[in-house]
Structure formats: C-alpha cells, structure tokens
Amino acid sequence: MRIVITLSLFLFFASIAMDITAQGVFKGKVIDSKTKVALVGASLKLDEIATGTITDGEGKFSFENLKFKSYVLLVKYQGYYDVVQKINVESFVNQEIIIEMRLNIRELTTVEIRDDKIVSHPYSKQTISRVTLSQEPVRDIGDFLRSIPNVSAIRKGGANLDPVIRGFKFDQLNVQVDNGLSMEGGCPNRMDPTSAHVEASDIEAIEIYKGPFALRYGPVMGGVINMLTINPRPYETFSVFVKGNMGYESNWNGMRQHVTVLGGNQKIFFALTGNDARYGNYSDGDGSLVKSDFRKMGFTGKLGYAPAKNHRIIFSASKFYARDVAFTALPMDERTDNTSLYSLDYQAKNISNTISSLEFKAYASLINHVMDNNERPFGDTTSSIAAIDALKYGYRAEAGLNIAKGHLFVGTDFYRVEKDGQRDKIMLSQFPMQIGLIPLKVENLWNQAVITNLGLFGEYKREWTMWEMVVAIRGDFNQAYSDSISLLNMMGVDLLGTPADSTSSELINFSFSAGVTRNISEFFTLGASFGRGVRSPGMIERFIVSLPTGYDNFEYIGNPNLKPEANNEFDLVLRFNKSQIGAAEFTVFYSFIQDYIGGEFIPKTIQKPLTQSVLGVKRFENLGNANLAGFEFGYNSPTFWKMMVKFSGAYTFGAIKEIEVLEFDANGNAINAEMVSNDPIAELPPFEAKLSIGYKLFDMKWIPKADFRYVAEQNRVSEASLEPVSPSFYLINVSMTYRFSDYLDVACGINNLLDTEYTEHLNRRVVGTDYRIPEPGRILYLNVNYNF
C-alpha cells in the first residue's frame, strides 16, 4: 500500500514537474497552397502565448518552451486567407508541420494598417475592416460609425452625419484621411463634416482612437477617426485587378456603384476609383415622407513609385461632387459641394537598425460649398444663397526610431486653413428702391479668416515581459486672424463691430498622455491611461458672423479671444482573451474638461438676431468646467466557432458645472436668467446595447445573421439648450451574405425589420418644429461585391 501511495505521489509530482519545466517544441513551414513557395514573414500566434512569431527567409517558424497541451494556432499573411487550426504539443515529440495557405485575391488589394508598435493599447482603439463595410449598406460614413459602441452621429438630413465619440464632437475630434490629411468643411452648420467628403466605398479601413491619447496624429481632445482609403501597392509581376460593388436600398430607392482598378509592377503601381450614389426621400416607420435625397459622385487617381525596396512614393488626386443634398433640420440645403483633395506621401521602412520608419505627407484640400433656402417655404419671399470657399493645406513628417529597447516616434505637423464666404439675401418681397435693382443684402459668414497650427510630437513605447508602457507629448503653436467681423445693416451701420486688429490670437498648447498595460493573468490584461489633450478653438467658434450654428435655436457670433479647451481623461481597460471562449473588453473613462466652449446669451438690447424665429443671439465663450464619464463593453466569440456571437454596450453621461439657463415669455423674449449647476451636456446619446448572432454554413459560403439593438430613453437632457427627451426603442435587423466564389459575393438583408417608427437622440429637430428627424422605416438592401 505504501509503495502504491509513494509511486502515485511520485508520478503526480513528476507530471507537475514536467508541466512546469515543459520543453515542448512546435515548428514547421508555411507555404502557398498552389505554388508550394515558402511564405516569408507570415505571422503565427498560439492562443495563450503572449507573443507570436514570424516565418524566416525559408518560410520556417518555431515555438519553444511550450507546455504539453493543445493550442489553437492562427496564421496570417497579407493576401492569403487566415489559417486557424488546433495543434497538440506532446512530450518527447518535436512537432513539425507544413501549413498551406490559400491565396485571397481580395486581400491583395487591402490597405496596410499602419503599425504603431503597440501590442496592447492602454486605451480604446478599434479598427473596422473593409469586409465589415462591404457587407453593410454604407451610404454615409458617419451613419455607419454609429454601429460602434459609444460612437454616435448627429443627423441633420439624409446624408453627411457628423460623428460623435463619447459626447465629444466637431472640432473636439481629430478626423483625418490616410494618416494625416485633414479638411475644413465649407458649411457653418457643418453640413459637410470631414467624413462627408470621403466616399464610403473608397474606405479600406477605419481606425478609431477614443480619448486624448493618440497625440501623434494631430491635436486631439476627444478622439481620432482615421479613414484609410484604397491605396496602390507594388506587385511581383505586372498585374491588374478590378473590384467593385453595387448596392441598392429600398425605401430610399437608393442606388450606389463603385469600381476600383488596381495594378502595376514592383516599381510603378496605381489605383483608380470611381463612385456614384443617388438616393431619394425615405419614409419613416409611420409612413411619413422625410426629405432626405442626395446625389454624390467622385473619382480618385493614385500613382505609386517604389524607388528602392521598402521605399514608396504615392501621389493622389481626388474630386468629389455633391448635388442637392437635403437637410430638413437646417434652414438651407446643400446645392453644390465640390471637393478637391491632393496629397504626396513618402514612406520608408527598415532604413537601419535605429531608424525603423520614415513618413512624410504633404496635402491640400479645397472645398467650394454653395447652399440655399430655395426649397423652404420662406425661400419664396427671401432667397438666401451662401457660397463658401475653404482651403486647408499642410504636412506631416515622422520618424520611427528603435531606442533604448523601445520604440520612439518623433515628428512635426503643420496646417493652414483659409476660409471666406458670404450669404446673399435677395429680398424678393420688398419693393425695389430703383427699377431694375432687386433689393439685395450681402452678409459675411467668414471674412478672410485664417488659422495656422504647427505641432511637434513624440511617442515612446517600451515593452517588458508582463508590461507595456506608452508615453506621448505634444506641443502646438496656433495662430488665427481674420478681417473685421462685421455685419452691416441696410444703413451701412456695423452691428457687430470687431475690427481686424482685434481678431488675432496666438495660443501655445501642451498635451501629454501616459499609459501602461499589464498581463495580470494568462487571459487578462489591464490597461490604464491618463492624458491631457488641448485643442484650439475652430473657425466657427472664433469667426462665424451671426448664424444659427448650434444645437439650440440661437444665432451664434464668433469670439476670437477664446481660450483653448482641454480634456483631462483617465481610462481603464480590462481585456480578456481565451481562444476557446472568445475575447471581451470593458472600458471605463472619466473626463474633466476645462474651459468648455459653449454659447453665452447676449441681450436683445445689445444684439438682435437677424434670422426670423430664433430665440436670440449667443456668443461663443469659455463656460468653465465640465465632466464626462461612461463605459463600453464588448464580446466576440472565437473565430473558429461556427456560431458568431457579438455583444456590446455603451453609455456616457456628463454635465457642465455651471451654465446660464434662460426663461422665455410667450413671445419668445428672454425674461429671466439663472445660473444652474451640473446641467447635462446636450447631445449625449443614451445607453444602448447590441447583440448579433450569425452562423457559418457550408464552409463559410453562407452566413445568415440577426442583430438586436436596444436604446434606452434619454431623459438626462440639457435645460440650457432646451433639449427634449427621447423615448426608448429597439430594432431588429436580419441579413445574409453568400459567397459565390472568390470573385463574387452578395450581401442582402432587411434593416428595421419591424418597420419601427423611431428617432435617435442625436437627430436634430426638423426646422420650425419640436420633433426630431425620424429614422428610416424598413429597408431591404442588396450589395454585390466583385473582384477580378
């Protein structure tokens, strides 16, 4: 008996010892399934092992010091389908396998996501790929971004939704294209945010960084949205590929088409894209028609040249046109919008042991924007036509350096914005003072306004076994000036009277961020970040000449003397990843905002409004402190499961510490004002949760899916902005994708299956009413994606 016990104990401890001192080795080779050629640089990762490996010059790889157990192996290589397979590491056996990877033609045309050298971000970063975009009826990027937790968008019409991240919006966000190209929209009411000037079908991926942490990409306060468009790339031999998609949506009776031609050889390569979209008016769930039509078209040409290995130069030119875009929440519609974008990019990698990357980008954007009120009832008595020209140009230069066992990015960026525009009011109903002259009033919207910003930045990342650290700093020198901010009445008297020499300002801003991530167990990582992001006021806030630009029903006057706005934010991110269970992420954040920019009422005795039916005039001012807080969570099932489960939720709340709340009489005159503490910030979305369930059938050829979305009532509303509450609702969408072949796949579905009548909290009110723009009712859609 004693011998049995002793032997048992020996075997038990021996097994533990073997496990602790596991010497399992797993190695092999990765090859192309057709040509059997070794694939160099393929990435391999075993679940539960923090770091992966890549294949060497002969396509070989090796994992060592493995425990004797089963693992799930994930193999990735650009242009090939991923390989996911289970492997069993056994004692006394050196595993060696051949992994064959199948070519994916569509992936050959995929953009390379920029490597920021951070393995596990201590803040929230999400990347949305082209695959996701191609399966949805994406008619507008801002509309599509609403599918991401704690990202919403302000709707003023059928298209051109304006993104909001955790309650931060407009100039509080850094929205850019292709790693640095930024634009200045033409409209003072933000009919044309940056995301509206990029065609959704041109997008290959979208990166979203929440918080003031990603300081490499420009001044940032609330977050960065980086839209990556289709880029040309070199090919081993001369090749030409064609890919495109066509989409249709019922309800809108909307059609859109997009085609891309990519090709070239190792030295010279190109990408040409063209797109067209025409959408009509949609009906809401109650059958009421909503004026929402628009037409958009555009084309882009990119030419690349690789002077040497690992060096690339790309020149890009784009033209986008929008016509007759209806904005039912604004007093005007967009009649024409012509956008020209130009950029010159240089990229080099692996220059030396120290210099891992060099990037340089020079860009220019020119927007000509014309809007009018000709489709408004009051357009028959006073025809208003506004024309604005906005020019923005700049550069971004960055070097990536391997220093002190870590990685350092240093760089500089610069931009200059020039904006000018006027509104012509043709007083049709007025008697002409002289025959032949129709009474005309010309009002400046901007008067030769200019803003420049020069930035210097650095970001250092260092990794240890269990820790990863990222610190970043940034300095900005911001200058702004304009010709006089004036508004002449019919007698030639200046109603605003800000002379040109009172409009100039210079600001020096410092931002910083620091974050750490720690593996707290085999499956959990915990990240914490603190950052202070400072942004200078924008064109509208500094220089706009009396226009209803805000959420509330007031005219706004710019204030050249505004102080910068600063967001001090702390984020905590908990991540879980176990291959057999899936991946989950939970984030909480708290923001303390200083010098929050909002509107301060100007009594009518000092300044009367120029627009009919507004409540009065406000001037942009720094209102003091505000705070925002909230959370996001998400879960994704393992990729090798046949069933696909995705669950997410998000909520943000916030308030301004102290703000003036006005009281009005029956005639709309302000009769009283009082200071209110902790008034909720306007336009914060309510809590929402989403569940998506799909199933992969017939070797992933056919994937049906159902989405459920619940949005709670929003009753934390701004008293100062007279914001109404919004009711709760839930939606059901169903869809299906079918892959006919490597060249053709189809996605179809029904959004708002139950034809629910609902509105999002961030939808603006239809002009002249108290109700928000309703969302579309039931929509049947069809997307056809092809690759040749």
Place this chain on the structure above:
Amino acid sequence: MKYIVFFVLLIIAFSSCQKDNDEVQVVYAIKGFSQPYKVVYAIGDLNKTEVFNIDPAGSTSYEWKAELQAVPGKVTYLYVESDENISNVSGFHATIFVEGKVFRRAYDYDGTRQMPNDTTFYIKQFGTIPF
C-alpha cells in the same frame, strides 16, 4: 465565366447612370397694356437684371413674352411698372409659366408709387421653380 459576370455587372452599372437633364422651360408673359410700360425680369442670378421698355402701340391684345431655360430651385422674378391703370382691363395678366403651366399670375397691379402729379402702378411676381 468571371469575365461574363464582370461585363454583366458593368452593363448594369452603366445602365443605371442617368444624364442630368433637369432644365425646365420658363416663360414670362404680359398682356393687356395699351400704353408703354417697363419690364424687369431675371432668373437664377438676380444680380443681373435688365429694364425693357415695351410699347404695345395702343393694342391691349399685344402679348409680350420672354422664354428661358432654368433648373428647379432657381428663383424667378418679374417686375412691371406702368402709368396705366389696368384694373378694369379684361384679360389682363402678368404671368410666370413653368413647363407651360401657370406658376405665378397677377390680374391686377400690386400697388402704386405716388409721386407729385404722377402715379406709377407696379406688379411684382416671383417664386422658386419647384423641384
């Protein structure tokens, strides 16, 4: 097979392209004056107007017309000044037609400008061409 599919998709894509041809016919017409009068009309660009002196040579059956092409959304404007009181003139009209249909029409003058020893009658019609 893939090229057949490609060309079918290409044909579908091109067939859905529509040529923009939204222009409509706009006609300004005035009938019923017997004495000289002044006409101002414009369409779209209302900064550019011309004053036309029209003499019907004593005949109320004379009809003055101006035909233009314009896209929906453009503003139409017709202004007439005369010393003649046409209130009791049967068949008088000052009309803006869009695509052959009456868009705006006046049967009488809108008002007067009183000058010493002189009264000038005026008519003003305007509106945005419907979409």
